[in-house]
Amino acid sequence: MTLNWLFFVHTYRGVILFLSYTLYFNEGGTNMKPKRKSFFAKSAKLSMGAVLAVLIFLSYSSYCIAASQASSDTPEYANCPCKQTSSDMLNSGVSNATGDYWQALAKCQNITDPGGQNDCNLQANDDFNASIDELNAQFKARQNVCKILGCAAYDPIINPSDFVVIINNPYFPLIPGTTFIYEGKKGGANEHVEVAVTYDSEIIMGVICVVIRDKAFLDGELVEDTMDWYAQDKDGNVWYFGELSYGYEGGNIVSLEGSWKAGVDGAKPGIIMKGTPKVGNLYRQEFALGVAEDMSQVLGLNATTKAGNVTYKNCLKTKDFSPLEPGIIENKFFKPGVGQVNTINLTNGDYEQLINITHQ
Secondary structure, X not given: OOOOHHXXXXXXXXXXXHHXXXXXXXXXXXXXXXXXXXXXXXXXXHHHHHHHHHHHHHHHHHHHHHHHHOXXXXXXXXXXXXXXXXXXXXHHHHHHHHHHXXXXXXXXXXXXXXXXXXXXXXXXXXXXXXXXXXXXXXXXHHHHHHHHHOOOOOOOOOOHHHEEOXXXXXXXXXXXXXXXXXXXXXXXXXXXXXXXXXXXXXXXXXXXXXXXXXXXXXXXXXEEEEEEEXXXXXXXXXXXXXXXXXXXXXXXXXXXXXXXXXOOOOOEEEEEEOOOOOOOOEEEOEEEOOOEOOEEEEEEEEEEEEEOOEEEEEEXXXXXXXXXXXXXXXXXXXXXOOEEEEEEEOOOOOEEEEEEEEEO
16 A cells, blocks of 8 residues: 655754754753753753654554555545545645644744743643644544445535425424424533524525524523434435534624534434434435535334433434544434434433424
């Protein structure tokens, strides 16, 4: 397997960093006047510089190993759009992380205190290492998805004439005027969520989508106000065409994180619920690379769960996850004729349970 050219680039950088940081610490830093040092003082400075340089070099190397394994000039990737996508996203992410890293070091150069500058450099390295670890985990998660879904590019055919006006999938019914009320725990806080099916519509990729307004509160404070867009095809599949998500803090909008719209910037709709779900089905719920990549897999059709004081039987049970957040897994339960009744985060214990449904 041919090594990715970035391996040589980063090896070179690692050597340069080793020499530069060794020199920096040996000479006392660019902002310190040269002076005679004891052998032990020089050795300590030299060791600190060497350790820092080695850490930086290893962080690059961890990426290089993955990058060389995902080299685009190998048949395995050249003939597999799914795997090539994961490789390209890895390279893109590392490029961004590298830019952030060098920018952080540039800021460190303007700290005149040698100790403060050293701390700044170490923090930049720690942040870079964390980014590389996360990118490698995302790469592996995307690769695992390819093993199940196969090599084909994700390019669903959307024909507006294949869609119907009403969303009446028994596992995911969205009848205008209906509001689902959920409560639970998130990050130790009390969560309250209101999912209202509005009478509004949005045309996306020529398809008439139902607008859902989803408002989330933590300990009584609004933290997210989202507009979701769904549509159902003639086979009963409910498609997810995107969302406009406003993140709030202290009553002010602070983020649009997670927002995406099918047909914009390469984003494509996914299926939020199959018309005829079967155990083992794995499908993309959303496809906006680097922004929204949620996946769902059907685990069972006869599951039992308890939400509040109600026990729901014969539920559809899914495993939900995202390559963007490797390691975080949720189980969701859908009762026919009702919809989503329970969500359990298996990673941190957070949960969200249906407590009421209103109709207007």
